[in-house]
Amino acid sequence: MDNFDTFFTNESEKLSPSQAMRMLMSSFHYTREFEAGLTFVNTCRDLLNKPTTNIPFEEAQYIERDLTFMELSFYDYLNQWQQYLNFFEYIFFEKRSKPYIATYYRDPNQNPEERFGRYLFSYNCNKLQVHELYLCERQRAATERKLAKQKLGKNIEYLKRHQKEQLSNEEYVRRVKEMEHLFEYIKKHL
Numbered sequence: 001m002d003n004f005d006t007f008f009t010n011e012s013e014k015l016s017p018s019q020a021m022r023m024l025m026s027s028f029h030y031t032r033e034f035e036a037g038l039t040f041v042n043t044c045r046d047l048l049n050k051p052t053t054n055i056p057f058e059e060a061q062y063i064e065r066d067l068t069f070m071e072l073s074f075y076d077y078l079n080q081w082q083q084y085l086n087f088f089e090y091i092f093f094e095k096r097s098k099p100y101i102a103t104y105y106r107d108p109n110q111n112p113e114e115r116f117g118r119y120l121f122s123y124n125c126n127k128l129q130v131h132e133l134y135l136c137e138r139q140r141a142a143t144e145r146k147l148a149k150q151k152l153g154k155n156i157e158y159l160k161r162h163q164k165e166q167l168s169n170e171e172y173v174r175r176v177k178e179m180e181h182l183f184e185y186i187k188k189h190l
Helices: 017-030 034-049 057-077 081-094 112-119 132-151 169-189
Strands: 101-105 120-123 127-131
Touching: 017 034, 017 057, 017 169, 034 057, 057 081, 057 132, 081 132, 101 132, 112 120, 112 127, 112 132, 127 132
Parallel strands: none
Antiparallel strands: 101 127, 120 127
16 A cells, blocks of 8 residues: 555546545544544534535535445444444435435346345336445345344354454554555645
8 A cells, every 4th residue: 555646547636525535534444443434424524514615516415425335334344233224224214315326227137126125216118226225235134134143142253343453553553654655645636
């Protein structure tokens, strides 16, 4: 991760707020700072909601969507399975418009209701409108199974995501230094 220029075709290209935010969010996963990631998500939401924020409306919607999916992933990585499932359902029922809707082309040999289930909003002869949570369905189902095992009192330690405390001090410091290089790259390209 020493050379972040590989993310972009032109080193002098400015990063969009969305690109910078995605790069920053990846650092929380890399260093396993999931709690700090949740705090960062909330800070970004506060910034997006300020009237002085100078981000075009459509881009702000996509940033908000990215923040929402990052928050969902942080609950997963923090092993907060019930919170993950609750937030998943909140997204499904409350976030039902662009940019949470993906368009798929219909396969005439496939039944769209069978493939997409509850995530299918509408379709015509050529196009399907599907909630983006469809792409997270496997993780949702796995999380539901983990929670069920936990409620039954079964051993679930092997199912838990690794936390920051499981990194050696040396490995943690190495990862933080790599993220410092990332932050410098972001500052240079904003």
